[in-house]
Amino acid sequence: xxxxxxxxxGMFVQEKEAVTLDCTYDTSDPSYGLFWYKQPSSGEMIxxxxxxxxxxxxxxxxxxxxxxxxxxxxxxxxxSASQLGDSAMYFCAMRGIFSGGYNKLIFxxxxxxxxxx
Amino acid sequence: DGGITQSPKxxxxxxxxxxxxxxxxxxxxxxxxxxxxxxxxxxxxIYYSQIVNDFxxxxxxxxxxxxxxxxxxxPLTVTSAQKNPTAFYLCASTPSGTGAGSSNQPQHFGDGxxxxxx
Numbered sequence: 001x002x003x004x005x006x007x008x009x010g011m012f013v014q015e016k017e018a019v020t021l022d023c024t025y026d027t028s029d030p031s032y033g034l035f036w037y038k039q040p041s042s043g044e045m046i047x048x049x050x051x052x053x054x055x056x057x058x059x060x061x062x063x064x065x066x067x068x069x070x071x072x073x074x075x076x077x078x079x080s081a082s083q084l085g086d087s088a089m090y091f092c093a094m095r096g097i098f099s100g101g102y103n104k105l106i107f108x109x110x111x112x113x114x115x116x117x
Numbered sequence: 118d119g120g121i122t123q124s125p126k127x128x129x130x131x132x133x134x135x136x137x138x139x140x141x142x143x144x145x146x147x148x149x150x151x152x153x154x155x156x157x158x159x160x161x162x163i164y165y166s167q168i169v170n171d172f173x174x175x176x177x178x179x180x181x182x183x184x185x186x187x188x189x190x191x192p193l194t195v196t197s198a199q200k201n202p203t204a205f206y207l208c209a210s211t212p213s214g215t216g217a218g219s220s221n222q223p224q225h226f227g228d229g230x231x232x233x234x235x
Contacts, residue, residue: 004159033221043205045160045226052221091159103211104175105150105224107159 002027004094004108011113013082020067021077021111023092029053032096034075035105036066039089051075053096082115089113119144123208123227129235130195130202138193138230140208147213149191150224153177154205163206166191167213195232206230 003026013019025034036048051059051066059066067076079086092108121142130136140149148167152160162175166185180199185191191210195202209224 035223043229045207045209047223047225050221050223103148104162104165107161109159
């Protein structure tokens with residue numbers, strides 16, 4: 001069965017430091033995509049970064065990078081130079097062709113990040 | 118600007134009452150999704166639709182119903198059969214929903230509806 005695991009319920013980081021949020025996944029699909037979303041306290045889901053299962057290089061988007069280790073089935077999010085506005089819930093999600101041929105997005109339980117001044 | 122509009126932002130339901138949450142998108146996306154989020158938890162898929170007049174049950178469809186009569190609209194009805202409806206509901210869409218080539222498309226989300234029991 002497909003599954004996303006985020007083992008860190010909460011993380012603290014000092015402003016301007018880097019932080020890594022962990023994500024491991026399980027799937028038997030050969031082709032899949034991994035996503036990270038940010039959810040501020042207001043509730044909206046903001047797409048941050050994407051990594052495809054066949055991508056050779058780790059994805060980067062500004063201060064966000066994805067440390068993709070396919071053999072370990074991990075897709076950790078690295079936020080460099082943390083800012084106070086980075087305080088939010090962060091969700092790892094996976095998408096692939098699951099049952100019925102339809103793409104579905106499966107989410108982890110999330111990690112709450114608090115950035116301290 | 119294109120996007121997804123969910124309304125209302127807050128909704129209260131009385132016992133035994135059905136309520137409908139609206140989701141409208143002007144992104145010309147084929148696929149739309151409804152998720153439920155309970156406090157401190159991740160998102161769980163309720164229903165999804167790959168194309169007009171087609172929809173599929175997600176992981177927690179019991180007590181909910183949907184329709185997809187127009188490409189831009191995917192309303193969710195929370196029926197009286199849903200005994201614990203208090204949650205945050207999020208609607209999302211992607212350009213397409215099927216095929217290996219669509220797996221890299223991020224889902225675009227609305228701002229959500231908070232549903233509570235009176």
